[in-house]
Amino acid sequence: MNLLYLIGLPVLTAAALLLARSKEQVRWISFAGSVAQLALALALYFAFRQERAAGNTAAMLFDQTWPLFKSLHINFHVGVDGISVAMILLTSFVVVSGVLVSLNIEKMTKEFYFLLILLSLGAYGFFISLDLFVLFFFLEIAVIPKYLLIGIWGSGKKEYSANKLALMLMGGSALVLVGLLGLYYASHGGTFDLMELSHLGIPADTQRILFPLLFVGFGVFTALFPLHTWVPDGHSSAPTAGSMFLAGISMKLGGYGCLRVAVFLLPVGAKEYANIIIVLSSIAILYGAFATMMQKDLKYINAYSSVSHVGFSLLGIGMLTHTALTGAVLQMVSHGLMTALFFAVIGMVYDRTHTRMVNDLGGLMKMMPFIGTIFFIVGLCSLGLPGLSGFVAEMTVFMGSWENADLFHRIATITACMSIVVTAVYILRAVGKVMMGPVTNPVYLTLKDANWNEKLAAVILLAGILAIGLAPFWLNDLVRPATETIAHQILQVTK
Amino acid sequence: MNDLWIIMKNELVVTTIIFLLLFIKIGKGLKNETLLPLIQFLLLANLLQGFFFNKEGLLFEGIFYSNTLIIVQKNILSLGVYLISLVCSDWLKKSPQLPEFFILMLSALLGMFFMISSGNLLMFYLSLELATIPVAAMANFDLHKKVSSEAAMKMILSSAFSSGILLFGISLLYGATGTLQFAEMSALLDGSPLQMLAFIFLFTAFAFKLSVVPFHLWTADVYEGSPVAVTAFLSVISKGAVAFILLTVLHKVFLPMMGIWYNLLMILSVITMITGNIFALRQQNIKRFLAFSSIAQVGFILVGMTNEGQLGISSVVYFILVYIFSNLAAFGVASAISSQTGKENIDDYKGMYRTNPFLSWILALALFSLAGIPPTAGFFGKLFLLTAGGAKGSFWYIGIAALNMIISLYYYLRVIRSVFMDKNDAPIEKISVGRSATLGLLLCGAGILAAGLFSWIFEYIRGILN
Numbered sequence: 001m002n003l004l005y006l007i008g009l010p011v012l013t014a015a016a017l018l019l020a021r022s023k024e025q026v027r028w029i030s031f032a033g034s035v036a037q038l039a040l041a042l043a044l045y046f047a048f049r050q051e052r053a054a055g056n057t058a059a060m061l062f063d064q065t066w067p068l069f070k071s072l073h074i075n076f077h078v079g080v081d082g083i084s085v086a087m088i089l090l091t092s093f094v095v096v097s098g099v100l101v102s103l104n105i106e107k108m109t110k111e112f113y114f115l116l117i118l119l120s121l122g123a124y125g126f127f128i129s130l131d132l133f134v135l136f137f138f139l140e141i142a143v144i145p146k147y148l149l150i151g152i153w154g155s156g157k158k159e160y161s162a163n164k165l166a167l168m169l170m171g172g173s174a175l176v177l178v179g180l181l182g183l184y185y186a187s188h189g190g191t192f193d194l195m196e197l198s199h200l201g202i203p204a205d206t207q208r209i210l211f212p213l214l215f216v217g218f219g220v221f222t223a224l225f226p227l228h229t230w231v232p233d234g235h236s237s238a239p240t241a242g243s244m245f246l247a248g249i250s251m252k253l254g255g256y257g258c259l260r261v262a263v264f265l266l267p268v269g270a271k272e273y274a275n276i277i278i279v280l281s282s283i284a285i286l287y288g289a290f291a292t293m294m295q296k297d298l299k300y301i302n303a304y305s306s307v308s309h310v311g312f313s314l315l316g317i318g319m320l321t322h323t324a325l326t327g328a329v330l331q332m333v334s335h336g337l338m339t340a341l342f343f344a345v346i347g348m349v350y351d352r353t354h355t356r357m358v359n360d361l362g363g364l365m366k367m368m369p370f371i372g373t374i375f376f377i378v379g380l381c382s383l384g385l386p387g388l389s390g391f392v393a394e395m396t397v398f399m400g401s402w403e404n405a406d407l408f409h410r411i412a413t414i415t416a417c418m419s420i421v422v423t424a425v426y427i428l429r430a431v432g433k434v435m436m437g438p439v440t441n442p443v444y445l446t447l448k449d450a451n452w453n454e455k456l457a458a459v460i461l462l463a464g465i466l467a468i469g470l471a472p473f474w475l476n477d478l479v480r481p482a483t484e485t486i487a488h489q490i491l492q493v494t495k
Numbered sequence: 496m497n498d499l500w501i502i503m504k505n506e507l508v509v510t511t512i513i514f515l516l517l518f519i520k521i522g523k524g525l526k527n528e529t530l531l532p533l534i535q536f537l538l539l540a541n542l543l544q545g546f547f548f549n550k551e552g553l554l555f556e557g558i559f560y561s562n563t564l565i566i567v568q569k570n571i572l573s574l575g576v577y578l579i580s581l582v583c584s585d586w587l588k589k590s591p592q593l594p595e596f597f598i599l600m601l602s603a604l605l606g607m608f609f610m611i612s613s614g615n616l617l618m619f620y621l622s623l624e625l626a627t628i629p630v631a632a633m634a635n636f637d638l639h640k641k642v643s644s645e646a647a648m649k650m651i652l653s654s655a656f657s658s659g660i661l662l663f664g665i666s667l668l669y670g671a672t673g674t675l676q677f678a679e680m681s682a683l684l685d686g687s688p689l690q691m692l693a694f695i696f697l698f699t700a701f702a703f704k705l706s707v708v709p710f711h712l713w714t715a716d717v718y719e720g721s722p723v724a725v726t727a728f729l730s731v732i733s734k735g736a737v738a739f740i741l742l743t744v745l746h747k748v749f750l751p752m753m754g755i756w757y758n759l760l761m762i763l764s765v766i767t768m769i770t771g772n773i774f775a776l777r778q779q780n781i782k783r784f785l786a787f788s789s790i791a792q793v794g795f796i797l798v799g800m801t802n803e804g805q806l807g808i809s810s811v812v813y814f815i816l817v818y819i820f821s822n823l824a825a826f827g828v829a830s831a832i833s834s835q836t837g838k839e840n841i842d843d844y845k846g847m848y849r850t851n852p853f854l855s856w857i858l859a860l861a862l863f864s865l866a867g868i869p870p871t872a873g874f875f876g877k878l879f880l881l882t883a884g885g886a887k888g889s890f891w892y893i894g895i896a897a898l899n900m901i902i903s904l905y906y907y908l909r910v911i912r913s914v915f916m917d918k919n920d921a922p923i924e925k926i927s928v929g930r931s932a933t934l935g936l937l938l939c940g941a942g943i944l945a946a947g948l949f950s951w952i953f954e955y956i957r958g959i960l961n
Contacts, residue, residue, distance in 0.1 A: 009510045068950045071957040072806075072882065133878075147908065151916040159916055162910060170904050174897035177878070181885045181893055209890065 001047040003062050003078045003128045009036055010121035014114055020427035023109045030113040034092075034099040035373065036458075037120065048085050048478075059485050060130060060195065068134070073191045079132040082482035083329050086475060087127045087256055090336045093464050094248035095120045097457035098241040101344045104351070105138025105153070105239070112153060115145035116241060123249045126254065127301035132180050132192040135261070139221075139253060140173050146234075146242070146250065153239040159236035161230075168230040172220025175256070179213035182206065183265065197265050198489065204268045211269025214262040215277070221254025224314060225284035228307045234304065235298035243299065247306050248340035255313050255332045259325065259486065267489045269319060275317030278412045284311035286415060288367060289422035291309035298346045298356040301430055302339060304383060308419060309335045309390075315416055316397040319409065322480075322487035324400025329479045331397055334381075334468055341378045341461040345371060348454050349434070352447045358433050368449040372435045374458045379431040381465055383423045389468035394477075395422070502548045502561050505569050506612075507543055509605045512537050513598055520594040521869030527593050531584060534597050535931060538577040545570040557678055558615040563959040568611050568739045568812060575732045575819045576604055581935025583724035585928070586834040596636060599629040600728060607736035611743075616665045616675040619798040623661070623704075626736060627654045630729060646720025653713040657703035664696030670763065677748050684751045694752060697705040697744070698759070705739040705793050707763050708770040715774075718786035723833055726782055727826035730789045735815040740798055742811055744804055753803055760801045761892060764884075768794030768899040775906050779840050781829045784906070785822070788865060791819060791903055798896050799880035806886065810879035816952075817864065817876040820942035824861035827936050828854050835926050841910055846919030851926055855914045857936045862907040864943045867900055872947035879953070 013033030020026045041286045051061050060079030068076045080088070098116060105112050125138030143166055153161035184190050187197055200378070202210075216224065223231045231251075237245045263270045288308025295301045313335070316328030348371050349364065350356050365372035381388035384395075401413040439445060450458065468475055500507065515537070525533070551562045574600055580587070580597075590596055606625030613619040631654065635647035669675055671690045672683040681857070682932060684690055699710065706714040718726045771791030778784040799810040831854060833839050848855040864873030877900065885893045946952050 069953060071809075071954060072879075136878075137869045137874070140874065143868055144863060147911075148915065151912060159912055162916075163905070163912070164906060165907055167901060170901045174894075174901055177881070177897050178894050181882060182890060184882065185885060187886050213890075484935060 001044055001062055003044075003064065003080065006037075006044070006124040006128060007121065009033065009040060010117050010124065014117045014121070015134060017110060017114050017117065020110060023106075026110045026113055027103055030099050030104070030117065030147070033117060033395070034096040034120075038092040038096045041088050045085055045089055045478075048080065048082075049066050049179060052481075057481075063130075068131075073193075074133045075131050075193065076129075076134055077193055077362075079130050080128055082478040082480070083260070084482075085255065086329060086333050086479055087252060088124060088405045089250055090252065090333045090464075091120060091123045091127070091249050093460060094244055094340045095336060097340060097344060097460050098244045098248075098299055100457035100460075101244070101347055102239065102241040102454045103453045106352075107153060108167045112149070112239075115149050116245065118142075119145040119149075119249070121243050123253065126253050130194045132183065132197075132261065134192075135194075135257075136173070136176060136180055137370055138438060139176070142253070143169055143173075147400060148247065149242040149245075150238045152367070153242065154237040155239070156237045157233070158237040161233040165230045165234040168220055168227065172217045172227070172254070175213045175217030175220070176261075177217075179210050179217060179262075182210045182213065184265075186210070194265070202266065207266040207269035208272060211262055211266040211273055214266065215258055215269075215273065218254045218257035219314070220260065222251045222314065223254075223284070223307050223310050225280045225287065225307070225311070228284065228288075231307055232300055232303040235303035235343070236297060239293060240343060240350075243343040243347070244340040247303075247343060248336040251306070251310055252332050252336055255317070255328070256308070257318060258314070259317055259328065263320075264486045264489055270490060271493055274318050275310070275408065278409070281311045281314035281318055282412045282415045284308065285315065285419045286422075289419040289426070293422065293426045294356055295426075296359060297431065298349070298358060298434070299343070300430045301358070301426065302342045302346060305423065305426070306335070306339050308423070309339070309382070310406045312394055312397050312416065315412070316400060319397075319401045320490050321400045321403045322484055323403060324397055325483040326476065326479050327393060327396030327400045329483060330389075330468070330472075330475060331393035333392040333475065334465070337461050337464040337468075338378055338381045341374065341458060341465065342382070344454070344457055344461065345375045345378060348450055349375075353441075353444060358430055360440060361434040362437045363433040363435070364439075364447070365443065366439065367444060370450045370455060370458075372461065375435055376431055377462065378465075379427040381469070383427045384420055387469050389465045389472075392468055392472040498550070498552055499554060500554045501548060502554055503559070504548065505545055505566070505573075506605060506608050508541055509601055509608065511916055512541060513601045513605070516594045516601070517596050520598070527588050527590070530593055531580075531588055532677065532931070534593075535577070535580050535584070538573070538580050542573040542577050545573055552576070553614070555664040557676055558618045559609070559612050560614045561612055564808070564812070565611050567956060567959060569608055571812070571816050571819065572604060572607055572732055572736055574599065575735065575817075575823065576728075578819065578823045578935055578939060579724055579727050579732070581931050582823055582939065583727065583830045584935070585603075586653060586722065586724055586830050588929070589834065590636070592636075594634065594930065596724075599633050603627070603728075604732070605635075610736060611739050613740075614677045616668065616677070620658075620661060620665060624658060626733065627658075627704075627837055630725070630733060633725045633728065634717060636725060637722050642720035643722065644918040646717045648741055649713050649720075650717045657700045657710075660696050660703075661700030661945060664693050664700065667693035668694060677743070681748050681750060684749065686752050686755065690752070691755060693751060694755065694844075696708040700735060700757070702763070703742045705734055705741070705796075706790055707793060707797065708767040708790065711770070711790050712769070713787045714790060715783050719780055721785045723782065723826055723830035726785070727823055727830070730785065730826070731819050731822050734789065734793065735819065738800075738811060738815060740799060742808055746808060750803065757801055757803075757887075760797050764794045764797035764801070765892075766794075766896055767791070767797065768896065769851040772899055772902040772906070775903070779842065781839050781844075781910075784805070784841060784910070785825060785829070788903065788906070789822065791899065792822075794899070795877060795880050796894065798884035798892075802883035802886050804883075804886070805957065805960045806879070806883045809953065809960060810876075810883040810960040813953050813956050814876040816956075817872040817943075817946050819937050821861045821864035821871070824857050824936060824943065825865070825940035827932065827939060828858040828861070828899065830925055831928050831932055832923060836923055838923060841913055843923060844910065844913045846922035847914045850922050850924060852925065853933075854936075855926065857940050858914060859911055860940050860943050862910055866904045868904070870948060872942050872945070873943070875953065
């Protein structure tokens, strides 16, 4: 399968959007485009499985290279392994449902969808590129859409949030940029190629300098404590689809970068800084959970709980065992689906009641049984109920963490485990207050349940959550060989 | 004799156009509506001829020379002049002395052509003067405005000052080496104190023209006072030409003294970037804003120049091409707005997207390119400059440059926020952009997107160095 379709499709969709004449056309083009993305991602998944089943054990499949800047040895090199395929699937699920829930956007519809599609282009490009220059290009391409989506269509203190997000992410990418140039010159011949760099054996001294740059740089994108502060503001000010994209896709770019670039290329650095990562992510997990308990705004609740949940995938990366790395990827996928669905439901509630304050809401289940049910399920997924994706992912992370037998790792693991209790408190409290109990405002009695498009969006994301929760092995089998390559890099260091 | 015609072809064509305009002026005179398209056509012809029938070679015993890189540089400058004549056409149309304006502009361009091609310090000095004095006259072109005369006055005084320093440096250098030829000088340089003193005077003159901090103080006032078309010319074409010749001087002539200028460039580029960025943060006038942002951009150009290899030259030349597209797009929008409404403050742009979506998108594209965000060409330009600057492996240097990209993003976003997000009950009314200005803005926009994504453009510049 040609991976360029993944880039070509969003480009075509965006071009078609520019030609669209009416809002109806804009909506249908984006919907069709995003469904095509989903189909393409599924086709990629099955093609990938077929290749693997046929015995192709190359690290990267569907590998293709075009020279871009020959004199600098920069190539447009694409290819996918299990992690990328999982991320691409996640992206396509979130894009389709994000487009569906925002069909009712009236303000500057064309621009809105154009930016959404541009964001998805950045994500696909990022996940398939194996050349660090191209990877960085796609990482940064998403900055403009994010900034404008929050600033124009957002709510609350949107200008502040948009600025904060753009500058913090730009700061992260500046660190990444310095790290990438360091890799380029550390490789003497000068190459940005990920696979070539992984074989080079970069000197330990260089790794010690470059690893923090790259890890923290990508870490900003994925809310590495204490650089997580853009997350609550950014997510709560963004429009519904914007929050879904930010939490579901954009934060995963960072996690993927940490794993694929920082840990994979610089295993010595990873080993040396692993304890710091573990401490920081444990703090993020606990701090995020406790901070969530104090929030009154539904979007802030989900944003802070995202900080906590993303902490699990960073914890998995910091643990550096094969199982923990797999768990980190599972957690990224699971959290992406779950948080996107959560933001979608919050958006549906907000569209109807025009408030996101937990204390103002109550008894909505009676009027909107569908939204209420989804709200319950996603809440339970968040607190890790077996049968849903959250359980599978967090469980894998904990199992992987437990493989490290010393006291430090044990304490970190147990600390992280404790946050689940806190999660249960805030999730059950929020869900109970919003959906159950007496109706707090007589106006709510006239509210309607979800439309067809909202239902469809929720069902798509829910299908993903259930597919991972009930039958985790397909995803596990997809990801495990890929994380083994990374774990192998780390093992070689110890020898 | 045949060689003379073909090696100096670019200069001769520009001279011909100047004389043509002169005849038009002293003859019957044409209305601006017919004259401006004619000039634009001539400039386009001038641009296109630069791509054909070029020849490398030396003239007048090496005083004047030409090679493929120089021809590319000249074409970049011609392109810039053509784009200015397009994007500023709404202002130019109203100008009562249109032929004179272009006679001056083309004289300056002619000076720059000679400057880039010069192989001798005296030739260089003469052409630098030819490239500067007409611009001072252009700065005074808003005859009824006092700020415009003030700008011209400041410009001419500071240029005279820097010319004096330059001449002093040249004479010291002549005393130290006994030659004025670039080709012979390189071998005679050994870094003695006298030569260093001469180099510092010489470099100071360049720093004045490029407005490198601490020699930047004239920039903001001159930019603010001049008409937008002149500001655009000053910030893009003049800077570009001086950067081109500085590349030659540093990388060819003063290569033996690299240990000195490497550190000098490093320190100056850091100071320049930081100063330009910090002052740009609080500017209200769009021209002053772009003035300080252009100072910061010069800092980035210096980062690329620290690399004495091919990557250094190609990244700087490429960045200037990108910079011409981006900055002229921004100035084009500013010119369209200022020529119709007289508004030049960033606050006046609030809510502009509702009434002028086309101008807003072009402005956004230009600013994102200046900030170095993909998919615009500015991203590639900045990245190549940093790659060139990092060749010596100093992480902190690249780190500071990258940090400056964040600061600059902050103030570029401020403009974007005014245009797209801020609410305003009385935004700028719908501006009717003329046909040629629209064409110019579209060309700039296309250039911003294409120059980066079409990688062969950079590869071509890189290729001619081999």
